[in-house]
Amino acid sequence: MKLADNKATLSFSNGSPSVEMPVYQGNIGPDVIDIRKLYAQTGMFTYDPGFLSTASCQSGITYIDGDKGELLYRGYPIEQLATNVDYLDTCHLLLKGELPNATERVDFHKLVTNHTMVNEQMQFFLRGFRRDAHPMAVLTGLVGALSAFYHDSTDINNPEHREIAAIRLIAKMPTLVAMAYKYGVGQPFMYPQNDLSYSGNFLRMMFGTPCEEYKVNSVIERAMDRIFILHADHEQNASTSTVRLCGSSGTNPFAAIAAGVACLWGPAHGGANEACLNMLEDIQRQGGVSKVGQFMEQVKDKNSGVKLMGFGHRVYKNYDPRAKLMQETCNEVLEALGLENDPLFKLAKQLEKIALEDDYFVQRKLYPNVDFYSGIVQRAIGIPVNLFTGIFALARTVGWIAQLNEMIGDPEYKIGRPRQLFTGSVKRDVKPLDQR
Ligand code: CMC
DSSP, X not given: OEEEEEEEEEOOTTSOOOEEEEEEEOXXXXXXXXXXXXXXXXXXXXXXXXXXXXXXXXXXXXXXXXTTTEEEETTEEHHHHHHHSOHHHHHHHHHHSSOOOHHHHHHHHHHHHTTOSOOTTHHHHHTTSOTTOOHHHHHHHHHHHHHXXXXXXXXXXXXXXXXXXXXXXXXXXXXXXXHHHHHHHTOOOOOOOTTSOHHHHHHHHHHOBTTBOOOOOHHHHHHHHHHHHHTSOOSSOHHHHHHHHHHTTTOOHHHHHHHHHHHHTSTTTTTHHHHHHHHHHHHHHTTGGGGHHHHHHHHHOTTTOOOOTTBOOSSOSSOOHHHHHHHHHHHHHHHHTTOTTOHHHHHHHHXXXXXXXXXXXXXXXXXXXXXXXXXXXXXXXTOOGGGHHHHHHHHHHHHHHHHHHHHHHOTTOOOOOOOOOOOSOOSOOOOOGGGO
């Protein structure tokens, strides 16, 4: 963090003395005003619900330029990563700061692969859930439960524990997601097979059975890997900030990541891909493309409560670069599976076309986000709609753990403790029951 040449001066209209605050410059992106001493100097807090203008930390992991529609992991554009490296290389990059060289790559892939199995006792824990439980409910429980199974990596202040917890989480998430799925459909759990790639292994644990050999389709394997890369990190979004805040109390890494899983579940965040596909299916049931105009009218009517899911983003005020890549993958997967005429894909394209030309969306700078096409790809692969957010959680785990470890290693890190503007009752006395 570099001090900028200028300082910020805050002056008050009531004649109170003005205060000067340092301004810091990042390597790219907006400067920040350091307000940490504001309360001590003025007795006032700042007010920013939803963090519209607040940088909650310094970070060197992911950079988004929302106006340009640019996403960089450790400086590398997402488009280059999605086409030139695989998900585990991306994990190495996010965790360690650099893409692996040839030797590091072999070692890192081997290390993760060695941890793909989960403690056998975990399946008995899983069996306590109802078969029809939502996979995100199951995953929140399973990820939190990892801290009960891996006692030797729960000390967040120990760098070795943090490192091994990171590898365990990245390695075991596919196993847990696939177990949650298999449990729901009543099929036997499939153990990981370590001569497969990370995504190939996941596909086999999802769709293989002990009865016959599972052959990984390379187009689908690549598509799965791309879905993982595109969701791997996204700077200080709601779930990542949740992981940081939760971890700031010194809790163990598994507990902090479980908090991230819980946050991701919401339809305004990771749950949007599930909500988006449900929306497309609803329109399709009501008549498909011919009903798009009517649906768009509802979206624009503020009283309807209807949103165009998969559209809009807090940071991107331009096309989400991940949505472009996802649309490309969507085309490839549908073609490979002979589903080019998929009605939901046609419907999504029609919705996108209308929205991009409509004043409501243009004025508000609402563009498709990553979730607009990811649901269609996942559905084509055979992933059930209620597992979409689980796949997102799997992919985002590396981002969460990289951000958590970055925070713990930051000398400026403190427990997160926001303040408030109190609008409730002032002090009053409890009255006897007959006078209330
Ligand atoms: N459909 C219709 N109107 C929308 C939409 C939408 N999808 N998104 C935003 N708006 C309107 C909103 O009503 C508001 O209008 P007005 O100014 O007239 O009140 C304006 O656009 C600004 O929206 P906002 O709610 O202030 O923006 P935000 O930054 O608080 O919300 C968002 C961002 C992603 C929560 C929101 O765009 C949304 O709910 N989108 C649908 C859900 C979705 O696709 N979420 C996935 C996000 S990407 C994956 C991830 O990172 O988790």
